[in-house]
Amino acid sequence: MKSERPLRSLDELTLDSKFSIQELISRESFDVLLRSMNELFAVPIRVFATDGALFSEVGPASPLQSYLGTLPGARRSVRETVEQVKSSTPQGDNDLRLQGETGERYTVIALTYDGRPLGRAVVGPYVLPSESMPQALAQCDPLVSSDRLTQVWGEISRSDEASVARLARHLRSMLGLILFSGHRALLASNMHIASVQESFRELSEKSATLQAAYERLKELDRLKSNFLATVSHELRTPLTSIIGYSEMLVAGIAGDINEEQRDFIGTIHDKGEQLLELIKGLLDLTKLESGTLNLHKLDIPILPILKDIVHTLTPTARNKGVILSATGDAGMPTLWGDAARLRQVFLNLTENAIKFTPAGGHVTLSAQIAHVELPTDEEGPAIVLRGVKRPMIEVRVADTGIGIPESERPRVFDAFYQVDSSSTREQGGTGLGLSIVKRLVDAHDGTVEIGENIPRGAVFVVRIPCKRLSFFG
Amino acid sequence: MQLDFTARELTIKLVYYGPALSGKTTNLQALHAASSPEATGRLMTLETRDDRTLFFDLLPLTFSSEKGLSVRLKVFTVPGQVIHASTRRLVLQGADGVVFVADSREAETEHNAESFRDLRENLKQNGLSTKQLPLVLQFNKRDLPSVRTEAELTDMAAQGKEPVYLAVATKGHGVVDTFVGLLHLTWQTLDMRHGFTEKFGFESSAFFADVLGKLNDPRTLPEVLNSRVGRRGLRKEVAQ
Numbered sequence: 001m002k003s004e005r006p007l008r009s010l011d012e013l014t015l016d017s018k019f020s021i022q023e024l025i026s027r028e029s030f031d032v033l034l035r036s037m038n039e040l041f042a043v044p045i046r047v048f049a050t051d052g053a054l055f056s057e058v059g060p061a062s063p064l065q066s067y068l069g070t071l072p073g074a075r076r077s078v079r080e081t082v083e084q085v086k087s088s089t090p091q092g093d094n095d096l097r098l099q100g101e102t103g104e105r106y107t108v109i110a111l112t113y114d115g116r117p118l119g120r121a122v123v124g125p126y127v128l129p130s131e132s133m134p135q136a137l138a139q140c141d142p143l144v145s146s147d148r149l150t151q152v153w154g155e156i157s158r159s160d161e162a163s164v165a166r167l168a169r170h171l172r173s174m175l176g177l178i179l180f181s182g183h184r185a186l187l188a189s190n191m192h193i194a195s196v197q198e199s200f201r202e203l204s205e206k207s208a209t210l211q212a213a214y215e216r217l218k219e220l221d222r223l224k225s226n227f228l229a230t231v232s233h234e235l236r237t238p239l240t241s242i243i244g245y246s247e248m249l250v251a252g253i254a255g256d257i258n259e260e261q262r263d264f265i266g267t268i269h270d271k272g273e274q275l276l277e278l279i280k281g282l283l284d285l286t287k288l289e290s291g292t293l294n295l296h297k298l299d300i301p302i303l304p305i306l307k308d309i310v311h312t313l314t315p316t317a318r319n320k321g322v323i324l325s326a327t328g329d330a331g332m333p334t335l336w337g338d339a340a341r342l343r344q345v346f347l348n349l350t351e352n353a354i355k356f357t358p359a360g361g362h363v364t365l366s367a368q369i370a371h372v373e374l375p376t377d378e379e380g381p382a383i384v385l386r387g388v389k390r391p392m393i394e395v396r397v398a399d400t401g402i403g404i405p406e407s408e409r410p411r412v413f414d415a416f417y418q419v420d421s422s423s424t425r426e427q428g429g430t431g432l433g434l435s436i437v438k439r440l441v442d443a444h445d446g447t448v449e450i451g452e453n454i455p456r457g458a459v460f461v462v463r464i465p466c467k468r469l470s471f472f473g
Numbered sequence: 474m475q476l477d478f479t480a481r482e483l484t485i486k487l488v489y490y491g492p493a494l495s496g497k498t499t500n501l502q503a504l505h506a507a508s509s510p511e512a513t514g515r516l517m518t519l520e521t522r523d524d525r526t527l528f529f530d531l532l533p534l535t536f537s538s539e540k541g542l543s544v545r546l547k548v549f550t551v552p553g554q555v556i557h558a559s560t561r562r563l564v565l566q567g568a569d570g571v572v573f574v575a576d577s578r579e580a581e582t583e584h585n586a587e588s589f590r591d592l593r594e595n596l597k598q599n600g601l602s603t604k605q606l607p608l609v610l611q612f613n614k615r616d617l618p619s620v621r622t623e624a625e626l627t628d629m630a631a632q633g634k635e636p637v638y639l640a641v642a643t644k645g646h647g648v649v650d651t652f653v654g655l656l657h658l659t660w661q662t663l664d665m666r667h668g669f670t671e672k673f674g675f676e677s678s679a680f681f682a683d684v685l686g687k688l689n690d691p692r693t694l695p696e697v698l699n700s701r702v703g704r705r706g707l708r709k710e711v712a713q
Contacts, residue, residue: 010564010566011475011486011566011567014486014531115533115535180515183517187517187519187528188519188528191560195528195559195560198560198562198563202558202559
C-alpha cells in the first residue's frame, strides 16, 4: 500500500533547509523575548524576515521622526535615514552601525541559521547618552521650533554603543538557541511521522504476504476436501463388490466351502466392512466440511438412542471388562435432530470411552434437561434475548479412563488429530471420529465440550436444543 | 547530494552506520570537538533514551576552497538497535557516503556482520549498493581488551576494496582519519560523476587543506589517507 509522504522529507529538512523565521519561531513568544530585551536595554528593536516583512517589534516610534515628518523641508532627511537602514545588510557577525542625517543611530544585525540568512534585527533609533543634536537640524525648515526640537531630542532612547553590541550578542545567541530547538522539534516530529509510515508500509507488505499465503492454504484445503470426496467415492464402489461377493461366498451361493475357508472369507468380509466405515467417515467429513450433508430433523426422544447404543456396545464393553450403562428421566422432552446422525455421535463417543477405559472401569451415558443461556456475542437479538434460557438436552458420556490433558482439549476435534500421535500408541483409530462428532453437533446447533470426570477419566458433554426456536428461522 | 548552482554551494550527506553501541555518536562528538567553531554548527541529537540514539545525530560542517564551491556536509548517525530498522532506512536515503563503525571486540564480530547485512539490505531498498556507494570501515574501541588483532584486521583490509581505519573514538584517535578518508572517497566519486572540478574550477587540494585546517589536524592529506591499514600500495594522486 502506498502511504502518503510526510510534509517534508528528512533530506528536505536537513540538506536544502531554507527556513523562514516564521516557520521556526512563534511570533507571540518572540514578542515576549523582544519585550524583555527592551526592558533590559531600553532601545527599540525591530526584526524583519528575509523578504523584508516585519516579524516583531518593540519600543516606540521615533518622536523626532514624527515631528520632522510634519515639516516639509525635513521630510527628505527622515526618508533617507529610513531608506539607508532598510537597504543595509551586514555580513555574518559584523553588525552595521549607521547614523542618519537626523543624528539618530541604528545598529543592523544579521540573523542566520545554519549559515543561511534568516532576516535582520534593527536596533534603534537611539543616541549616545550625552550626545547633542546636529546643528543642521535646527535649520532644516523655516517652520522648525527649537523648543519642540529640544523636547523630542530628549525623548529619543539613550544608549552607548557597547550596550547595543551586547544586546546584539545576546539576541544572536538567544535566537540561535530558539531556532536550533525549533528545527530539532520539527525534525523530531517529522521523523516520528516518517518512521510510523515506514513501519506501516513494512507491516502492510508482510500482511499482504500472509494474506496471500492464507488464500493459498484455503485453496489447498478445498482441493484436499475435493480429493477426499472423490477418493472415498471411488474406493467405496469396488469395496461394495468385495463385501457383496464375500457375503455370497459365505452364503454358499458359489458352492460349498469348508470351515477354514468360511473363516477366511469371514475375515475378508469384516475387514471390508471396517474399511467401508472408515471411507464413509471420510465422506461424511468432507460433506460436513463443504456443508452438503443433509440432516433429516424431527422431534425425537433421546433415551431410546442411548439405550440402543448400550445394547449395541455391551458385547465390546464386556470383552474389555468395562461396565456400560445409560440413565435418564423418562419424562424428558424430545429434541430436534436427525436420529441416525445423533446415534452416530453417541456411538462414536461411547466407543471412544470404552477404548480408553481400562478393565474394571465404568462408562456412563446420562441424559438430562439443561437450560442454557443463549450466547451473547451474536449480533442484534442477543441483547434483547439476554437472560432468555434455551431448553437443551444434555448428554454426558463419562468414562474412568486416562482422561484428556487440558491443553489437548481444544484440538481433539480437529480432523486426523491424535492426542498420542506416536507410532507406538496403544489405541488404534483414524482421528476422524471426534471431528465428525463436532461437525454433526454443530449442524444440530448444539455444543460439545470436554470436562474432567472426577476423580478419573474424561467426560464429553453434548447439548442439543430441544426445539427449533421459531425466531431463529 | 544537493547542488545550488547560483550559490555555488554543494551539500553532501554522510552517514555513520553500525551495530548498537559501536561508537557512532562518539565519533560525531569527537569530530565536533575537533572542528573549529567557524566550520561547525551545533551537534543535534534527536531523541535519546538511556544514552542510545533513537532517531539520529546530525552534525553540520561547512568547508570551502579558495575559489569555487562551498561544501556543506551533513553528517548523520543511525540508531543501531535492530528494532529501529525503519528509521535507519529513512536516514540512509540519499546518502553520498557511509562509514561503517564496527566494534573491534571478538565477541561483537557477529553483531558487526548482522549490521553490515542490514546496511546492504537497506541500501538495496533505497536503490543503492555497497558496490557503488563510497564506503569506509572503521574498527573502533581498539583500546579494549580481547579485540581482534591488528594483524588480522590488516590482513582482512588488504583483501577488501574499502579503506579500513582503526580508532578509539572516546579518545578521538582515528576519528578525523576515518572522516577525511570517507570525504575524500566520496568527493572522488561525486566529482567523477558530476565533474565539479571542471564546472566550478574546484581545487581539490585547497579544499582538503581547508578541511584539515578546520579540523585542527596538522597532517597533510596523503598522511591522513595513508593512516588506513592494509592498503595495497599508494594511489597515484595520494603519492604525489
